[in-house]
Amino acid sequence: MSLTDAERFSRLRLARTDQIGPVTFRQLLDRFGTAERALEALPDLIRRGGRGHALPTVENVEAEMAAGERAGARLMVLGDADYPAMLAAVDPPPPLLWTLGDAALMARPCIAVVGARIASAGGQRIARGLAQQLGEAGHVVVSGLARGIDGAAHTGALPTGTVAVLGGGVDDVYPPDNADLYAQIADQGCIVSESPMGARAQAKDFPRRNRIISGLSRGVIVVEAELRSGSLITARLAGEQGRDVFAGPGSPLDPRSKGPNELLRQGAILCEGLEDVQRAFSTLRTLREPPGDNPFDGAPDELDAALIEQVAALLSPTPTPRDELARALDLPIGTVAAALLELSLTGRATLLPGGLASR
Amino acid sequence: MSLTDAERFSRLRLARTDQIGPVTFRQLLDRFGTAERALEALPDLIRRGGRGHALPTVENVEAEMAAGERAGARLMVLGDADYPAMLAAVDPPPPLLWTLGDAALMARPCIAVVGARIASAGGQRIARGLAQQLGEAGHVVVSGLARGIDGAAHTGALPTGTVAVLGGGVDDVYPPDNADLYAQIADQGCIVSESPMGARAQAKDFPRRNRIISGLSRGVIVVEAELRSGSLITARLAGEQGRDVFAGPGSPLDPRSKGPNELLRQGAILCEGLEDVQRAFSTLRTLREPPGDNPFDGAPDELDAALIEQVAALLSPTPTPRDELARALDLPIGTVAAALLELSLTGRATLLPGGLASR
Numbered sequence: 001m002s003l004t005d006a007e008r009f010s011r012l013r014l015a016r017t018d019q020i021g022p023v024t025f026r027q028l029l030d031r032f033g034t035a036e037r038a039l040e041a042l043p044d045l046i047r048r049g050g051r052g053h054a055l056p057t058v059e060n061v062e063a064e065m066a067a068g069e070r071a072g073a074r075l076m077v078l079g080d081a082d083y084p085a086m087l088a089a090v091d092p093p094p095p096l097l098w099t100l101g102d103a104a105l106m107a108r109p110c111i112a113v114v115g116a117r118i119a120s121a122g123g124q125r126i127a128r129g130l131a132q133q134l135g136e137a138g139h140v141v142v143s144g145l146a147r148g149i150d151g152a153a154h155t156g157a158l159p160t161g162t163v164a165v166l167g168g169g170v171d172d173v174y175p176p177d178n179a180d181l182y183a184q185i186a187d188q189g190c191i192v193s194e195s196p197m198g199a200r201a202q203a204k205d206f207p208r209r210n211r212i213i214s215g216l217s218r219g220v221i222v223v224e225a226e227l228r229s230g231s232l233i234t235a236r237l238a239g240e241q242g243r244d245v246f247a248g249p250g251s252p253l254d255p256r257s258k259g260p261n262e263l264l265r266q267g268a269i270l271c272e273g274l275e276d277v278q279r280a281f282s283t284l285r286t287l288r289e290p291p292g293d294n295p296f297d298g299a300p301d302e303l304d305a306a307l308i309e310q311v312a313a314l315l316s317p318t319p320t321p322r323d324e325l326a327r328a329l330d331l332p333i334g335t336v337a338a339a340l341l342e343l344s345l346t347g348r349a350t351l352l353p354g355g356l357a358s359r
Numbered sequence: 360m361s362l363t364d365a366e367r368f369s370r371l372r373l374a375r376t377d378q379i380g381p382v383t384f385r386q387l388l389d390r391f392g393t394a395e396r397a398l399e400a401l402p403d404l405i406r407r408g409g410r411g412h413a414l415p416t417v418e419n420v421e422a423e424m425a426a427g428e429r430a431g432a433r434l435m436v437l438g439d440a441d442y443p444a445m446l447a448a449v450d451p452p453p454p455l456l457w458t459l460g461d462a463a464l465m466a467r468p469c470i471a472v473v474g475a476r477i478a479s480a481g482g483q484r485i486a487r488g489l490a491q492q493l494g495e496a497g498h499v500v501v502s503g504l505a506r507g508i509d510g511a512a513h514t515g516a517l518p519t520g521t522v523a524v525l526g527g528g529v530d531d532v533y534p535p536d537n538a539d540l541y542a543q544i545a546d547q548g549c550i551v552s553e554s555p556m557g558a559r560a561q562a563k564d565f566p567r568r569n570r571i572i573s574g575l576s577r578g579v580i581v582v583e584a585e586l587r588s589g590s591l592i593t594a595r596l597a598g599e600q601g602r603d604v605f606a607g608p609g610s611p612l613d614p615r616s617k618g619p620n621e622l623l624r625q626g627a628i629l630c631e632g633l634e635d636v637q638r639a640f641s642t643l644r645t646l647r648e649p650p651g652d653n654p655f656d657g658a659p660d661e662l663d664a665a666l667i668e669q670v671a672a673l674l675s676p677t678p679t680p681r682d683e684l685a686r687a688l689d690l691p692i693g694t695v696a697a698a699l700l701e702l703s704l705t706g707r708a709t710l711l712p713g714g715l716a717s718r
Contacts, residue, residue: 122612126611249608251481253481253484258631261608261629270624
C-alpha cells in the first residue's frame with residue numbers, strides 16, 4: 001500500500017511543524033492514521049490546550065518540494081515502501097529523508113565507518129582500506145562526509161557504494177574541502193539528510209545526523225576519535241539502537257586512540273579488518289522490532305478536559321511509562337496515550353521513546 | 360614450621376631427579392610427607408616397576424648448593440616459609456627457585472609486564488612508563504629480562520622493585536645486551552630461576568620461565584607481541600592460573616599489535632595505564648585455592664602389584680581423572696593415586712595437574 005502524493009505532502013508538512021519531533025510525529029500517525037487527518041485535527045487540539053500553534057503554510061511546504069525537485073533530490077517519508085527498513089526499526093524513526101543520488105543503496109546491508117576529523121595518515125589509510133574491503137564484501141559504507149576518517153571511508157567505498165548523511169540539507173556542500181567528494185557521492189552514491197533543502201548545517205543538527213548514520217547501519221566502526229567526539233555519540237546511539245559497535249584499537253600514545261580504546265573497555269568489538277565484522281555479523285541477531293501495537297487502540301475520539309488534567313497532574317520531570325500512569329488512574333492505556341499526545345502538543349508534556357513521558 | 364637443612368637439600372635432590380616434574384614432586388611430598396622419606400622409598404618403587412632410575416648423586420647436589428653459595432644466590436624450596444604465596448597457589452608449583460638479590464620483593468604484590476623483543480620505540484616507552492607508574496603505586500614489576508619490552512619494564516621499575524625470571528641459571532647473563540641491567544637488578548631487585556646454577560638458557564626453558572613470571576603475579580600486561588610469541592604463552596598461562604590478563608592496544612598497521620589485539624578479542628582487559636590495572640584489581644577476587652586435601656589419605660603403604668596393573672590397564676592417551684579410575688575399579692581414591700604415582704615413576708603413566716593422569 002503506497003502513500004498518495006497528498007499524504008506524502010502532508011507528512012512533510014507535519015514533520016516541519018514546530019515542536020513536532022519524531023516521537024510526536026509517529027504518535028500522531030498512530031492516533032489519526034494519516035498525516036492528512038492529523039493536520040486537520042491539530043488546530044483544534046492545540047486550541048483546546050489554550051495555545052497558538054502555527055502549522056507551516058502550504059506555500060512553504062510547496063517551496064521545499066520545489067527546491068528538492070530543482071536539486072534533483074527525492075523525498076522519502078516514513079511509510080514509503082522504500083523507506084529503509086533498518087531506519088524504520090529505530091525508535092522513533094526520522095519522519096523523512098531527502099536523498100540525492102542512488103537511494104536504493106540504503107536497502108542494501110549498510111555499515112557505518114566514522115571517526116576523527118583531524119585523523120592521522122595511518123587512521124585514514126585504515127578507514128579507506130576497511131571501507132574498500134567492506135564494499136567488496138557487499139556492504140554499503142555509511143558515513144558523515146566530515147574531513148578525516150569520514151572522507152577516507154567514503155573514498156574507499158566510492159566504487160562499491162557509499163551513503164553520506166549530512167547535517168544540513170542535501171544541497172549544503174559541507175565541509176567545503178570535501179566538495180569534490182560530495183559531487184562524486186551524489187553521482188555514484190547517495191547523499192541523505194533529514195534537514196530541509198537549503199538548510200545550512202548547524203551544531204544542533206549533528207546528533208540527528210549521527211542517529212541516521214547509525215540507524216541505517218547494522219554496525220558502526222569507530223576508527224580514531226577523541227573521548228568527547230561526535231563519533232563516540234554515534235557509537236552510543238548505535239548501541240541504543242541495538243546495532244553492533246566496533247572500534248579500531250590504537251596506541252595509548254596517540255590521543256586519537258582514546259575514543260576507540262574507551263569503547264573497547266565498554267565492550268565494543270575489536271576491529272582490525274573485514275574478518276572482525278564478518279565474525280560479528282555471522283552470529284544470529286534479529287533486528288530489534290519496531291514498537292508494535294498502536295498505543296491508541298480503544299482511545300475515544302474526544303477526550304474529557306478533566307481527564308487530561310488528571311494525567312497532567314501525575315507527570316514529573318522523571319520520565320514515566322504510560323502504562324504506569326494508566327494503572328494509577330485506572331484508565332485504558334489508549335486514553336492515557338491520547339491525553340499525553342494532546343498535552344505534548346501544547347508543551348505540557350514531553351513524549352519520549354519507549355512510551356515514556358515527562359513534564 | 361620451617362624445613363631443616365637436610366630436608367631442603369633432599370627437596371633439591373628430588374627436584375633434580377630425571378622424570379620428576381613438578382606434578383610428581385608435589386605428589387611425592389604428599390605421599391611421603393617429606394622429600395627425605397620420598398628419596399628413601401624411590402629406588403624400591405622404581406625397582407618394583409622393573410626399571411632403573413638414577414637419583415642425582417649427593418655430590419652433584421652438593422655441587423649445585425656450593426655453586427649457588429659462591430654466586431651469592433639463595434635456594435628457596437616449596438614449603439619454605441618465604442616461598443611466594445602466589446606461586447604456591449599455581450598447580451603444580453615449581454619445586455624450587457634460585458634467587459639472587461632481594462627475594463623479599465616476591466612477597467609484595469607483583470605484576471608482570473612482558474612483550475616483544477623487537478619492540479617499537481613507542482612500545483618501550485609505554486612499558487617503561489607503565490612499570491614506573493606501577494612501581495610508584497606499590498607493585499613489584501616482574502618480567503623476563505629479554506630485549507625490548509621486558510628490558511624497558513625492568514628499567515622503569517628498577518627504583519621501586521623489579522624481579523627478573525631467567526630461563527637459564529640465575530648466574531646465566533642472557534641476553535648479553537642486558538648485562539648492565541642484569542647487574543642492576545641483581546643489586547637492587549631480584550633475579551630468579553628454576554634452572555640449576557650454571558645452566559645456559561635453552562629454548563625448552565622458556566615456557567617454565569614464563570609460568571613463573573605469571574605465577575608470581577596477580578596480573579600480566581602484554582604491551583607489544585606477535586601472534587605466535589612467548590608473551591602470548593605467558594598470557595595464556597596467566598589465564599589458566601586465574602590471574603588477570605591485560606593488553607595494551609595498538610594500531611592494526613603495526614604487526615606488533617596483533618598479539619595484544621588478539622588478547623583483547625579473547626577478553627583481556629584493555630590497559631592504557633595504571634588506572635586500568637587499579638580498576639581491575641579493585642574488584643574482589645580470591646586467589647584460586649591450591650589443591651587442598653592430600654590425595655593419598657588412606658592409601659596403604661605397600662600396593663599390590665596386580666592392583667597397579669589394573670590401574671595401568673585403564674589408562675589411555677586421554678587424560679582421565681583419578682576419581683573416575685577409582686569408581687571404575689571400586690577402589691579408594693588414595694589407593695589409585697598411589698598406584699598412578701608408582702606407574703609414573705617408571706614412565707608408564709603421566710601425572711597431570713588437577714588429579715588427571717594419562718598413559
